[in-house]
Amino acid sequence: DTAVSQTPKYLVTQMGNDKSIKCEQNLGHDTMYWYKQDSKKFLKIMFSYNNKELIINETVPNRFSPKSPDKAHLNLHINSLELGDSAVYFCASSLRGRDYGYTFGSGTRLTVV
Amino acid sequence: DQQVKQNSPSLSVQEGRISILNCDYTNSMFDYFLWYKKYPAEGPTFLISISSIKDKNEDGRFTVFLNKSAKHLSLHIVPSQPGDSAVYFCAARPLGNEKLTFGTGTRLTIIP
Numbered sequence: 701d702t703a704v705s706q707t708p709k710y711l712v713t714q715m716g717n718d719k720s721i722k723c724e725q726n727l728g729h730d731t732m733y734w735y736k737q738d739s740k741k742f743l744k745i746m747f748s749y750n751n752k753e754l755i756i757n758e759t760v761p762n763r764f765s766p767k768s769p770d771k772a773h774l775n776l777h778i779n780s781l782e783l784g785d786s787a788v789y790f791c792a793s794s795l796r797g798r799d800y801g802y803t804f805g806s807g808t809r810l811t812v813v
Numbered sequence: 814d815q816q817v818k819q820n821s822p823s824l825s826v827q828e829g830r831i832s833i834l835n836c837d838y839t840n841s842m843f844d845y846f847l848w849y850k851k852y853p854a855e856g857p858t859f860l861i862s863i864s865s866i867k868d869k870n871e872d873g874r875f876t877v878f879l880n881k882s883a884k885h886l887s888l889h890i891v892p893s894q895p896g897d898s899a900v901y902f903c904a905a906r907p908l909g910n911e912k913l914t915f916g917t918g919t920r921l922t923i924i925p
Contacts, residue, residue: 704856731911743857743902743915756912790856796911801847801904804856 703727706791706805713781714813721776721808723791731755732774733802734766735790743790749774750796781812816840817905819916827924832890834919836903839884843905847913848877848888851900860901861888890921898923 706723713719725732733756734746748756749768763779778785788809792802818837826832834848844865849857863870863877863886870877876889890897903916 733911735915741900741917743918745912745914748911750911792856794911801849801859801862802913804849804858806854806856 704791704793704803704805706789706808708808709806710809710811712811712813715781715783717781718777718779719781719810720778721789721791721810723774723776723805725772725791725793725803727793727795727803729793729795729803730771731794731796732768732771733792733794734774734776735792735804737788737790737807739787747774747776778810781810783812786810786812815917816843817903817914817916819901819903819919821919822917823920823922825922825924826893828895829892832888832893832897832921832923834888834890834901834903834921836886836888836916837884838886838905840905840907840914841884842907843914844908845906846877846879846886847904848875849902849904849915851902851918857902893921893923895923895925897921 704725731750733748737743746760747766752768765777768774788807790807791805794802847862848860850860851857861875879886900918900920902918904913
């Protein structure tokens with residue numbers, strides 16, 4: 701199946717822990733993104749990579765660190781998790797310059813307790 | 814500052830009737846607009862888009878209208894079907910910029 705897949709789908713962890721979310725796309729896209737959907741349902745961009753190069757870096761605490769080992773993968777590592785980090789995190793990909801929007805993964809629901 | 818706004822959090826429409834979802838934006842640099850549909854526990858899926866050089870784009874039952882002077886766009890679904898029940902997000906981006914800014918979504922419920 702061609703898709704954007706992210707793992708895990710659900711993640712429950714304690715405050716202060718460090719966790720990672722992985723994302724992979726097999727669509728041949730060259731740009732990948734991390735979006736956060738908070739409790740108010742805002743979908744806000746966090747990071748974007750194009751061909752392993754960081755191109756968008758919004759105002760996000762530096763406890764969040766994206767890593768793109770190649771253009772098909774974009775992982776998100778979060779250090780010292782806080783209660784406010786609880787949200788759904790969506791990975792997405794696109795082909796730069798093509799006007800058909802992003803393809804999203806199904807999301808990772810992170811709950812910090 | 815919320816640059817893309819969907820002022821109706823929810824909308825209920827009878828099956829077979831027209832559904833109209835609205836979206837307003839404030840950033841005059843936006844030149845490409847998209848609608849996404851989202852089911853529970855899934856990621857948003859691309860539905861239809863429109864460039865600022867057009868005022869209408871149609872794809873089957875879905876039509877998007879853009880009024881640049883009013884900074885307003887709308888999505889029309891006709892006829893509405895039960896499978897259209899979902900949350901619809903409006904999104905926009907400036908020319909030459911990959912960053913999509915999303916609205917907060919409108920939950921559409923189609924009543925059989």
